[in-house]
Amino acid sequence: ASEVIFNLRDFLHDRRARLGATDLGRMINHATQLVQPRPDSVAVRITIDDELGLLKQDPPLEVHVDRVQTTYVLINLLVNAIEACTQAQTAEPEVRIQLQRHPSKPYVVLSVIDNGPGLPAGDTEAVFKRFFTTKKKGFGFGLAICRDVIDRQRGQIHAQNNPTAGCSFTFCMLVQSEEAEEETRLRENAADQMLDEETTR
Template identity: 30%
Template sequence: TIVCMVILISLVDAIFTSSSEDEITRSLLLGVIAMIAVFAVIVITINKNLSRLVKMRTEELVEQRNNLENLVEEKTEALLKTERLSAIGELSGRLAHDLRNPLSVMKMSVDLIKQNPKDTKISEPNVTKRLDLIEKSIDRISHQVDDVLGYVRNSPLSLSSTSLRQLIKNSVEKINIPSDVNVTVSKKDVLVDCDSVKLDAVFINLIVNSIQAMPEGGNLEIKIFDRDNMAIIEFIDTGKGIPDNIISKVFEPLFTTKQKGTGLGLASCKNIVEQHQGKITVKNNPTTFTIILPKSISITNLQTK
């Protein structure tokens, strides 16, 4: 605008001050050329700004599109997971129902055989050992059924004051521990208000996971700590550890790296521990699962999920 005005003033000045017609025409021509030049500059500037604006808008749109794509992906995954979970729920209900009866028949038979030691063949050490193994396996299957059910339907807690050490030792006894795996339970004990059946399932899950992480053998150390109004339990194993990129996912339902895993083990552990108003966490080096449980739970705070 300023340049424009200068040109206009010089033009007017030229018209008024010069006498010859030739000079006036030349000044007019010069003025017109200058005005065209200024106009061109203005057009170029506008053009530049416009293309910058278009670029900015395009970038914004691309970002919005990416965000939307991510959102759609997330939602689809969540939906698929929910669908898979409800399918598992339905399936496990039927499976549990169908497995329970034959399992209890098997267990009863084993009990009856064991109660009949007059028969020499049955009291033979080899036979007793095999019977114990069958019994352990039956318990294991029942537990796996309970696991899936436990995850799918969250029954209310049935609380009683329990010795953690005894509970953990009982869980260890129920598992077939390979001879090259050494399990130790701390001497310390803490009494906690808990649902012993549910916590037993948690401990069995953690112990089995550790054993599976040590195919070449190793140590699993189970420590118990007494901290004010909390009990802390640590499961430390010398296994292969959990890769950094999956460690945040291990508590997610259906997350598994095992061919025959359900991926519900740790998810149900988390559910049960949280139902007890506790926390479960994991870290590497060495692989440690830590459970923090309040020693007593106020019934009024109990949420039945």
């Protein structure tokens, strides 16, 4: 437990995201493979809803993210969804990864959708606050870190209850482009300059 706390502390203090081109399909496959071996996920079906064929593009679709941190976000959302379905003893538990394009901006929109019990009323925003948790065992760090990661990547993340059952966590990722790379370079240069100014005071 102490190692986990130290890792979380280091993660929270490391505000510099290492943004770059990341194969979206490989990242999703990696995350789903890591959560599948969990003993409590055996009966939970994970499916991918990719009606637009974003994962079938050639060359593969790339997003402009920190690969390691964004994989963490996806794993966290998948594990939460699996646990929600399992603990609620949902009759036919299912977790769905849905992929869409933003209608007007160069973003891929990814949703993790479950058919579990959903979130308590009023908790769709509170779940992202640090130390907030609905679990009996938990530190309340996971979703707060997820929001921190997505914010630093110039994206957004939100939660909502589904009309029928369960809830959805949705976040967006910039599509890889020269413009995204250039903006990242400008932001990093500005951050380095601010750091230099602070250290010379």
